[in-house]
Amino acid sequence: MFLKRQMPAIIAIGVGLFILFGHFINNPNIQGFVNNDATQWFDIIASFAIFLGALNMLKLQVVKVVKRSKGWQYSLLAIFGFAFAIFAGFFFRGANYITLTEINPHKVNILVEYISTIQEVDDPVLMASRIEGSLASYEIPKIFISKATAESFAVSLSSIANNVTLGVKPWGAHVQIKGSLFSWMFFKIFTPLSSTMFALLAFFVASASYRAFRIRNFEATLLLVSGIILMIGRVPVGELVPWWLVSTLIVFGIGALIAPFIPNKKLLFGIIIGGITLSSGIGVLLDWNLAVNIPGFLSLPNISEWIFDYPTAAGSRAIMIGIALGTIATSFRIILGIEKPF
Amino acid sequence: MDLLKKIFIALGSMDRRFIFLLVGLSVLLPKLYPDLFTLPIKPSSHSLRVFDEIDALEENSKVLVSFEYGPSTKPEIHPSAIALLNHLFSKNIKIYAVALWPDGNFMATEAFSQVSDKYGKKYGIDFVNLGYKPGGEAVVKGLASDIRTMYTVDLLGNDIDSIQMMQGVSNLSDLDFIFSLSAGYPGSKEWVQFACDPLGIPMSTACTSIQVTDIIPYVENNQIKGILSGMPGAAEYEQLVQSALYDRSVTVEPGKASINMAAQSMAHVVIVLLIILGNITYYLTRKSSNKGGI
Numbered sequence: 315m316f317l318k319r320q321m322p323a324i325i326a327i328g329v330g331l332f333i334l335f336g337h338f339i340n341n342p343n344i345q346g347f348v349n350n351d352a353t354q355w356f357d358i359i360a361s362f363a364i365f366l367g368a369l370n371m372l373k374l375q376v377v378k379v380v381k382r383s384k385g386w387q388y389s390l391l392a393i394f395g396f397a398f399a400i401f402a403g404f405f406f407r408g409a410n411y412i413t414l415t416e417i418n419p420h421k422v423n424i425l426v427e428y429i430s431t432i433q434e435v436d437d438p439v440l441m442a443s444r445i446e447g448s449l450a451s452y453e454i455p456k457i458f459i460s461k462a463t464a465e466s467f468a469v470s471l472s473s474i475a476n477n478v479t480l481g482v483k484p485w486g487a488h489v490q491i492k493g494s495l496f497s498w499m500f501f502k503i504f505t506p507l508s509s510t511m512f513a514l515l516a517f518f519v520a521s522a523s524y525r526a527f528r529i530r531n532f533e534a535t536l537l538l539v540s541g542i543i544l545m546i547g548r549v550p551v552g553e554l555v556p557w558w559l560v561s562t563l564i565v566f567g568i569g570a571l572i573a574p575f576i577p578n579k580k581l582l583f584g585i586i587i588g589g590i591t592l593s594s595g596i597g598v599l600l601d602w603n604l605a606v607n608i609p610g611f612l613s614l615p616n617i618s619e620w621i622f623d624y625p626t627a628a629g630s631r632a633i634m635i636g637i638a639l640g641t642i643a644t645s646f647r648i649i650l651g652i653e654k655p656f
Numbered sequence: 657m658d659l660l661k662k663i664f665i666a667l668g669s670m671d672r673r674f675i676f677l678l679v680g681l682s683v684l685l686p687k688l689y690p691d692l693f694t695l696p697i698k699p700s701s702h703s704l705r706v707f708d709e710i711d712a713l714e715e716n717s718k719v720l721v722s723f724e725y726g727p728s729t730k731p732e733i734h735p736s737a738i739a740l741l742n743h744l745f746s747k748n749i750k751i752y753a754v755a756l757w758p759d760g761n762f763m764a765t766e767a768f769s770q771v772s773d774k775y776g777k778k779y780g781i782d783f784v785n786l787g788y789k790p791g792g793e794a795v796v797k798g799l800a801s802d803i804r805t806m807y808t809v810d811l812l813g814n815d816i817d818s819i820q821m822m823q824g825v826s827n828l829s830d831l832d833f834i835f836s837l838s839a840g841y842p843g844s845k846e847w848v849q850f851a852c853d854p855l856g857i858p859m860s861t862a863c864t865s866i867q868v869t870d871i872i873p874y875v876e877n878n879q880i881k882g883i884l885s886g887m888p889g890a891a892e893y894e895q896l897v898q899s900a901l902y903d904r905s906v907t908v909e910p911g912k913a914s915i916n917m918a919a920q921s922m923a924h925v926v927i928v929l930l931i932i933l934g935n936i937t938y939y940l941t942r943k944s945s946n947k948g949g950i
Contacts, residue, residue: 349801356794357806364790487812490765490787500762505727512728516923520679521672524930528938538935542928548865548888550695551921619700622872622885631873 323651330649372396399499408495409483410464412454416476422446425474432456432467457483457493539567540621547618557602557612558594564612565589661940668937675930682926686918693918702875703892705882706860709833710743711900717832718825719744720752722847723767725839726759729864733837735890735913736862737767739897740835742908745775745782746901750821752831754807755788756795756842761811763837779812780819787811792842796850800828834859844871848879862889891917 329352336348375396378389402408417425422445426438433456435441445452454471458464461480468478482488489496529535546552569586576582602608610616647653686693699707713719721740725733744751753764764785777783786807789795798806803826807816816822824830828851836859838844844861852859858881863871865886874880884893894911901908 349797350805353791353794353798353801354805357789357791357798360790360792360794484813486809490761490811492765492769497762497765500759501766505730508727509730516683517676517679520923520927520930521675523927524670524675524934527931527934529935538931542931545924545928548885549921549924550697550888550891550917551925553696553698615698615700619702622868623876626869627872627876630869634870634873 323654326654327649327651330645334649368396399496402494402496402499403489406495407482407485407488408459408498409488409491409493410458410461411456411481411483412458412464412468412471413451413479413481414454414471414475414477415451415479417445417449417452418474418476419446419449421474422449425471428467428471428474429454429456457491457497459493459495459498535570540625543614544618544621547614547616552614552618555614557597557608560612560614560617561593561597562590565593664933664936664940667933668941678926678930679923682922683919686922687916690915690918693922695918695921697891697895697914697917699892699896700885700889702883702885703889703896706862706884706893707743707882707896707900709858709860709881710740710835711747713744713747713749713833715748716750717747718750718752718830719833719835720754720828720831721764722834722836722838722843723753723755723760723764724757724843725763725837725864726757729839730763731912731916732864732887732890733839733862734763734767735887735911735916736884736893737763737837738770739890739894739911739913740837740862741767741771742774742901743897745771745777746904746906748782751783752821752825753783753785754795754799756792756846757839758788758790760837761785761788765811780814781821784816784819784821785811786816793846793850796842796846800851800855802827828857829855831857833857836861836863838863838867838871840864840867843867844880845874848874853879860884862893887913887916887920 333348333352336344336352339345372393375389375392377383379386379393383389414425422442425445426435426442429435429441430438452475454467458467461482464480468480471478483491483494488494491497492501527538527541529538546555565586568589569582572585573582576585597603600607602612644653648655721737721744723737741751753768755761755764768779768783768785771777772779772783775782779785786803787810789798789806791798795806803822804816810816810819828834834847834852834857836844836847838861844859844863844867847859847861851857859879860881860883861871862884863886865888868883868885871880871883875883884890890913891911894914898908898910
């Protein structure tokens with residue numbers, strides 16, 4: 315019981331208080347612990363957390379398959395994907411490469427031709443000059459997943475160089491090198507799937523906004539208007555919106571704001587029409603058709619930038635300060651042992 | 657008038673598959689016929705700030721570029737990464753790459769492979785990729801204190817003490833600038849809070865459009881020197897870099913963000929039109945239902 319309940323609390327309280335007060339104690343050993351050791355501890359624990367997270371995911375999927383829960387077929391696919399990633403990461407490097415030593419200088423162009431049969435060469439002249447610069451030893455810029463393919467290509471190069479050797483990229487590095495099995499999995503399977511999932515959002519956002527974005531009250535109208543300004547103002551098409559359209563929209567906006575205070579609809583209509591005529595007249599007189607003459611507040615990109623810089627920044631700051639205060643309160647509760655999320 | 661009303665009400669109850677088709681076409685057509693959808697790209701003040709900050713760096717300055725995005729946000733951030741590497745390499749600046757996201761490793765590898773050869777830059781001399789470490793803010797704090805406690809080897813397994821450009825670099829204070837390519841947590845915020853602010857290192861960021869609201873207070877506070885917001889920001893920076901490199905007699909092909917901006921513009925216009933249409937229908941049906949009609 316002590317190990318399960320009191321011990322974790324003692325560790326959390328002790329380490330929490332030590333690191334908190336460590337920031338205020340000017341002692342090199344304590345500072346060293348807070349800045350270096352504690353972050354390394356965190357790094358090690360985070361690495362274990364990834365391992366535990368993966369195991370937990372695997373356990374959940376296996377249980378789903380065993381129990382034949384709803385959608386168990388997808389879990390099977392998830393387990394297969396997991397196993398494949400483990401295989402490509404830990405058991406099969408699939409990162410073979412070929413090195414040529416003492417290349418025959420007269421056969422450099424033939425070598426470039428050979429390389430162009432296995433991968434696209436953007437600039438053959440540049441590649442030839444690079445090979446000429448490293449005739450003593452040159453690594454073919456292509457990774458072979460299968461050793462047999464690498465060997466058969468190496469055989470075809472035997473007449474070009476004095477020595478053709480086959481190598482495998484070291485463990486760890488093989489995961490990152492373009493052309494290896496793991497990199498193939500990332501770029502050919504994970505990337506398209508991930509991009510597709512994200513791209514689908516555009517369709518659902520369009521459909522949802524069409525159905526749900528309604529002018530129901532003042533707040534909804536404000537949200538809608540600023541949303542539209544940002545959507546149009548942040549893309550190049552916003553530059554094409556003419557000043558008179560923006561000034562007309564501003565007059566309509568002012569009309570909507572003063573409408574509750576003017577019961578006479580004819581007067582309101584007159585004010586709006588008068589405002590549009592006045593703003594258009596001023597625009598024509600001051601020659602706002604010339605881009606340099608347009609006042610900043612009549613350009614949608616400028617309005618959208620203003621929304622970002624002032625109302626958005628103010629709102630975000632308020633939220634951030636609120637979150638910070640909440641974090642401090644929660645941290646204190648954990649450090650003092652009042653709350654035990656662990 | 658009644659006919660018009662009926663048309664609007666019918667449009668208002670459009671099948672969602674038709675909406676999907678409209679959105680699909682609005683993205684597809686500008687991609688298929690780019691010449692018909694050429695739009696001007698004017699840099700915002702935030703993008704200009706990023707460009708000016710990077711452009712002011714001197715030759716052989718040391719810049720840390722952090723990759724915190726993956727394939728799902730690649731269309732928004734990767735163009736910024738490519739433009740940034742073009743900008744930095746053209747000025748002969750040393751680049752130190754790290755990743756706070758596991759996917760960031762792949763993004764960094766791809767970005768370097770796309771750009772480094774063009775400038776004849778060599779790994780270990782002109783750029784180095786230290787790779788991914790789990791831990792988020794703890795990694796940032798660790799790097800701020802001592803890089804070697806976090807990284808003993810680089811992404812390719814080389815001992816970092818054997819890498820030429822790591823000589824004389826012990827922590828983030830030895831670097832001149834930090835650039836965060838961020839799509840969420842851990843990302844730009846953590847760099848500001850645990851490294852750039854305490855150590856006084858200037859930083860800029862390129863992030864997804866959705867993140868801008870979270871990051872903008874730091875930009876307004878001058879803790880982050882400019883922000884490239886989403887694909888529009890990337891397109892603006894691409895244009896600035898392209899024209900600057902043209903002046904330095906370096907030809908750079910138009911970036912992907914600039915090409916994709918027409919598609920994004922059209923999609924936004926379609927969504928806005930759909931919202932307006934939906935509201936007209938809502939207004940008409942509300943009035944009718946108030947009168948006991950439809």
